[in-house]
Amino acid sequence: xxxxxxxxxxxxxxxxxxxxxxxxxxxxxxxxxxxxxxxxxxxxxxxxxxxxxxxxx
Numbered sequence: 369x370x371x372x373x374x375x376x377x378x379x380x381x382x383x384x385x386x387x388x389x390x391x392x393x394x395x396x397x398x399x400x401x402x403x404x405x406x407x408x409x410x411x412x413x414x415x416x417x418x419x420x421x422x423x424x425x
Contacts, residue, residue, distance in 0.1 A: 402410070
């Protein structure tokens, strides 16, 4: 056998079942931006938490 026949290729090993469609607007490891409703919920929760801890002092 020649050396070229012995080299593994990912196409020989993996059967692809889906295609990757990169989103170039954000970094690959950055989570998607939360929705306005999610941001509002987080803000409300943080405000409630701060108000609770302010009453303890």
